[in-house]
Amino acid sequence: MASETTGQNPQTASEVGEFGIIATIIKGLGRPPxxxxxxxxxxxxFLVNGSAVTSTDMLVEGVEFRRDWSSAAEVGxxxxxxxxxxxxxxxxxxxxxxxGFGIPADLPAEWVREFxxxxxxxxxxxxxxxxxxxxxxADKVTIGVTVIGETAGLDPVLRNGAEPGEIVAVCxxxxxxxxGLAALERGFRSPRAAVDAQxxxxxxxxxxxxxxxxxxxxxxxxxxxLLADLNHIAxxxxxxxxxxxxxxxxxxxxxVVAAAVNKDPLDFVLTGGEDHALAACFPPGELPEGFTAVGxxxxxxxxxxxxTVDGRxxxxxxxxxxxxxxx
Amino acid sequence: MASETTGQNPQTASEVGEFGIIATIIKGLGRPPxxxxxxxxxxxxFLVNGSAVTSTDMLVEGVEFRRDWSSAAEVGxxxxxxxxxxxxxxxxxxxxxxxGFGIPADLPAEWVREFxxxxxxxxxxxxxxxxxxxxxxADKVTIGVTVIGETAGLDPVLRNGAEPGEIVAVCxxxxxxxxGLAALERGFRSPRAAVDAQxxxxxxxxxxxxxxxxxxxxxxxxxxxLLADLNHIAxxxxxxxxxxxxxxxxxxxxxVVAAAVNKDPLDFVLTGGEDHALAACFPPGELPEGFTAVGxxxxxxxxxxxxTVDGRxxxxxxxxxxxxxxx
Numbered sequence: 117m118a119s120e121t122t123g124q125n126p127q128t129a130s131e132v133g134e135f136g137i138i139a140t141i142i143k144g145l146g147r148p149p150x151x152x153x154x155x156x157x158x159x160x161x162f163l164v165n166g167s168a169v170t171s172t173d174m175l176v177e178g179v180e181f182r183r184d185w186s187s188a189a190e191v192g193x194x195x196x197x198x199x200x201x202x203x204x205x206x207x208x209x210x211x212x213x214x215x216g217f218g219i220p221a222d223l224p225a226e227w228v229r230e231f232x233x234x235x236x237x238x239x240x241x242x243x244x245x246x247x248x249x250x251x252x253x254a255d256k257v258t259i260g261v262t263v264i265g266e267t268a269g270l271d272p273v274l275r276n277g278a279e280p281g282e283i284v285a286v287c288x289x290x291x292x293x294x295x296g297l298a299a300l301e302r303g304f305r306s307p308r309a310a311v312d313a314q315x316x317x318x319x320x321x322x323x324x325x326x327x328x329x330x331x332x333x334x335x336x337x338x339x340x341x342l343l344a345d346l347n348h349i350a351x352x353x354x355x356x357x358x359x360x361x362x363x364x365x366x367x368x369x370x371x372v373v374a375a376a377v378n379k380d381p382l383d384f385v386l387t388g389g390e391d392h393a394l395a396a397c398f399p400p401g402e403l404p405e406g407f408t409a410v411g412x413x414x415x416x417x418x419x420x421x422x423x424t425v426d427g428r429x430x431x432x433x434x435x436x437x438x439x440x441x442x443x
Numbered sequence: 444m445a446s447e448t449t450g451q452n453p454q455t456a457s458e459v460g461e462f463g464i465i466a467t468i469i470k471g472l473g474r475p476p477x478x479x480x481x482x483x484x485x486x487x488x489f490l491v492n493g494s495a496v497t498s499t500d501m502l503v504e505g506v507e508f509r510r511d512w513s514s515a516a517e518v519g520x521x522x523x524x525x526x527x528x529x530x531x532x533x534x535x536x537x538x539x540x541x542x543g544f545g546i547p548a549d550l551p552a553e554w555v556r557e558f559x560x561x562x563x564x565x566x567x568x569x570x571x572x573x574x575x576x577x578x579x580x581a582d583k584v585t586i587g588v589t590v591i592g593e594t595a596g597l598d599p600v601l602r603n604g605a606e607p608g609e610i611v612a613v614c615x616x617x618x619x620x621x622x623g624l625a626a627l628e629r630g631f632r633s634p635r636a637a638v639d640a641q642x643x644x645x646x647x648x649x650x651x652x653x654x655x656x657x658x659x660x661x662x663x664x665x666x667x668x669l670l671a672d673l674n675h676i677a678x679x680x681x682x683x684x685x686x687x688x689x690x691x692x693x694x695x696x697x698x699v700v701a702a703a704v705n706k707d708p709l710d711f712v713l714t715g716g717e718d719h720a721l722a723a724c725f726p727p728g729e730l731p732e733g734f735t736a737v738g739x740x741x742x743x744x745x746x747x748x749x750x751t752v753d754g755r756x757x758x759x760x761x762x763x764x765x766x767x768x769x770x
Contacts, residue, residue: 157533159592160496168538170574170591171485171486172541175579176585205485211495212495216589218503247497254506256581256582262497262541274480275484335485336485
């Protein structure tokens with residue numbers, strides 16, 4: 117008789133089979149009223165209030181996550197979180213998601229079960245329904261998540277609406293995931309809060325919607341680093357964004373890692389990616405709950421649109437581009 | 444100076460970089476009126492008429508396609524086709540799609556360009572707009588496509604609505620892709636029509652919508668083989684489906700391969716997957732254009748719901764399940 121204890125179950129994905137894996141993932145899945153057809157047919161069917169908003173992310177083992185660094189549940193949670201963050205960044209309301217799942221034949225079935233638990237836990241947090249998916253074989257665990265949200269009465273918040281005189285504000289964590297990665301890369305598993313943040317970002321669910329309601333003119337989620345991502349808003353809006361270094365609180369886990377690796381903690385905050393905080397521009401006035409003012413939007417100076425810190429260009433790494441690691 | 448000729452361009456994905464690859468893919472992309480935000484922001488935004496209908500597929504090099512068997516453009520076309528077929532199978536109207544794209548650093552940039560051309564050509568055929576995507580690194584080319592359609596005034600056609608007394612009909616090719624695969628596996632590149640069908644399915648775009656309008660009660664696209672897929676309808680609807688072997692025309696390329704490999708050509712037609720024909724049940728009466736009657740729906744017999752051919756169970760392979768190749 118197979119043991120039910122984690123790690124003692126000898127079954128692999130190959131032994132469980134495609135249909136067994138699907139059953140594992142959709143077992144006990146709730147179906148919100150908006151979803152009329154869930155998993156099991158050729159496609160899922162659900163209501164969208166207003167326009168549909170969609171984004172997709174692909175996560176590959178060894179690139180976006182490592183199985184020796186993150187548990188299966190953490191990978192499942194992260195897969196959902198990074199994607200829903202894109203809906204938040206549009207001010208949209210999450211509705212439905214689908215997952216494409218490429219798995220090695222020898223992947224432990226227990227890993228799939230825990231991954232599915234993580235997906236469902238984060239989907240519940242984010243308020244999004246898993247409505248379908250596809251399973252295939254791959255040498256490395258490969259996860260393709262697509263989320264679909266709805267505008268539901270609010271205009272989507274793009275990147276090109278920032279105007280001089282507005283306030284730049286952030287909601288969520290900055291620098292935590294990058295500090296966690298720096299710790300993991302040096303073989304440490306602590307500070308735990310930073311390492312956990314690298315494994316699963318704490319997306320401020322609902323904050324994007326609040327920002328849209330409060331009149332945000334431009335918004336995005338910080339995936340590549342605050343400076344690099346705000347530069348997208350600066351370029352798209354044709355503005356100069358100047359950040360106030362004194363406006364950033366240095367989180368304690370970030371300070372601990374920075375001291376250990378002899379780095380300025382502000383560098384983690386300004387250039388660290390993967391936390392999926394929200395950064396937005398607002399007309400002057402009261403900011404929505406959870407947002408902190410960190411800078412000001414100006415008309416572009418003689419160097420054109422861009423981002424500065426305390427009026428000066430920030431030195432060092434400005435973001436992440438795949439295939440360009442060495443540059 | 445870099446040559447523009449296919450195959451002589453030395454650039455790799457790594458050299459072109461993530462943003463260069465994205466530029467290649469979205470270059471010259473049209474934006475239909477329903478799409479208000481296309482690629483380049485955190486998410487795409489588009490109108491959905493009625494309910495949204497969504498499906499996702501993941502295609503991995505070496506599993507769903509081989510780069511030595513299929514050109515990049517063919518892989519691009521297939522990625523779109525297999526997915527839109529799921530919308531057709533619901534009677535939905537295609538609207539928008541997103542692509543997750545995992546690529547090896549040494550993949551020729553030319554492959555990406557040709558792949559993008561194939562994606563766009565098939566998307567145009569299918570009447571669907573590419574609105575966004577994500578690029579990452581992977582050891583093997585990995586493609587995650589998600590399509591979103593709309594019900595636009597017609598109820599979606601599920602698998603569970605078939606009733607005794609109805610007609611079973613098919614639209615599109617059956618057996619072609621399997622015959623092509625059998626040829627390729629033996630090292631042949633002909634008959635060309637069968638081999639091409641394996642590389643890119645000829646999905647009968649628009650036929651699913653016509654079937655829904657004509658009152659189809661159950662429908663799906665044939666991805667695993669007609670018998671295996673009709674069994675999904677039989678089980679979901681609680682009916683017995685009996686096919687008439689005399690109703691199937693044997694396509695010439697299938698006959699040629701069957702003779703060469705000493706196999707009954709009807710086996711290719713009844714059990715071959717990957718052609719993405721549509722199979723549907725209709726109330727007695729006139730069938731929509733392009734559909735051919737191939738069987739009848741009965742109340743389940745003593746063996747319960749299932750599929751027979753000329754009143755008898757069909758012997759042999761009944762479909763495809765990942766990870767169960769040897770069974």
